Amino acid sequence: MEPLIIIGTGLAGYTLAKEFRKHDPHSPLTLITADDGRYYSKPMLSIGMSRKQIDSADANEMAEQLNASILTNTRVTAIDPQHHLIKIGRDELRYRQLVLAWGADVFQLEVEGDGIEEIYSVNNxxxxxxxxxxxxxKKRVAIVGSGLVGCEFANDLAASEHHVEMISQSHTLMPKLLPPDVAAPLQVCLQALGVHFHFGIGLAEVNRTDGGLELVLNSGKLVHVDVVLSAIGIKPHISMALEAGLTVNEGIQVNHLLETSEPDVFALGDCAEVDGHVLLYVAPLMACAKTLARTLAGHPTPLRYGPMPVGVKTPICPVVVCPPPKGSLGQWQIHGEGLDLRACFVQEEKLLGYALTGQYVKEKYALNKKLSTS
Structure with a gap:
């Protein structure tokens, strides 16, 4: 019997495999990964300094746990949906069903200078x-980007006694998730922790000096650090899907069964686009993994998202946000003061999303109930 093949052993791939085994303990299962196949929680990477180490299990442990074959350090070079084949160089593997869970690629900073090799990105x-x-x-770190991951790293590094300079073309923190007034308390807390902000400006050059790195901002201002962390975002990995003839937009397009445009080929996680949305967060990933596992085990289950709050791992200022659906018409209603704010995104008295800081994060569960019945 040909196996179910999952390409990718990140949180999406391994979670799907675990959920699938709850419904089908014995069917052949193969996971393929370009890295060493360790299982770990990717969201923990941005708070790794405070945790001292990231817990992980190696591929052999996972293979035994999942009753699966795991091919590590193996790069898939092509997909042939018409013949139910994947290609690994000159070798071919036949699949019964195929799941693309290979995640996303980081955006690359476009800068000049002889120090660009000192720019790092964290994606696994x-x-x-x-x-x-x-x-x-080393103590001096520049973070380029003020999104969720950048803020989490800033909190983690500053709390670990690093001097952090945050450089962002945006004018606020997490502009895609938080209204500016709600982002303000987090900025105040990070500043109190020692983070310095350079808003509304880009990075032009990274040059080596005797004492580390000299960064040239677009304004001409110079900033001196030891290391640069790029946190400007990720984009779904779609190139191989395009070559295979799958329908692709921002991500690999799938329906509510997470089926792609080709039979027996599915996608989930950071590479998938459901109903025109690529949701790069844990809650939607977990929902997708659970429903797809049932479908792959012979019980077709349409995906239904419930409330999907995003907890921001910035202990200096607790934040949780449940963004309103993309393109929603409405307005933010903000209550509270200082570091404690409750913002509700409302359309004709209907709650579509919220953002909470400080003591108001405990209202998450009550607001989730209102969202689910709105």
């Missing part, structure tokens, strides 16, 4: 370990 455990080694014994 291996790249995190490279970054961790790079900052060992």
């Amino acid at each position: 455990l291996q790249t995190y370990e490279v970054f961790r080694k790079a900052i060992s014994g």
Whole structure:
């Protein structure tokens, strides 16, 4: 019997495999990964300094746990949906069903200078370990990008006695998630922790000096650091899907069964686009994994999202946000003061989303109930 093949052993791939095994303990299962196949929680990478180490299980442990074959350090080079084949160089593997869970690629900073090799991005455990080694014994870190990951790293590094300079072309923190007034308390708390902000400006050059790195901002201002962390975002990995003839937009387009445009080929996680949305967060990933596992086990289950709050791992200022659906018409209603704010996104008295800081984060569960019945 040909196996179910999952390409990718990140949180999406391994979670799907675990959920699938709850419904089908014995059917052949193969996972393929370009890295070493360690299982870990990717969301923990941005708070790794405070945790000292990231817990992980190696591929052999996972293969035994999942009753699966795991091919590590193996790069898929092509997909042939018409013949139910994937290609690994000159070798071919036939699949019964195929799941694309290979995630996303980081956006690359476009800068000049002889120090660009000192720019790091963290998108998996291996790249995190490279970054961790790079900052060992060093104190000055520049973070480019003020999104969720950038803020979490800023909190984690500053709390670990690093001097952090945040550089962002945006004018606020997490502009895609938080209204400016709600982002303000987090900025105040990070500033109190020692983070310095350079808003509304880009990075032009990274040059080596005797004492580390000299950054040239677009304004001409110079900033001196030891290491640069790029946190400007990720984009769904779609190139191989395009080559295979799958329908692709921002991500690989799937329906409510997470089926792609080709029979027996599915996608989930950071590479998938459901109803025109690519949701790069844990809650939608978990929902997709659970429903797809049932479908792959012979019980077709349409995806239904419930409330999907995003907890921001910034202990200096607790934040949780449940963004309104993309393109929603409405307005933010903000209550509270200081570091404690409750913002509700309302359309004709209908709650579509919320953002909470400080003591108001405890209202998440009550607001989730209102969202689910709105």
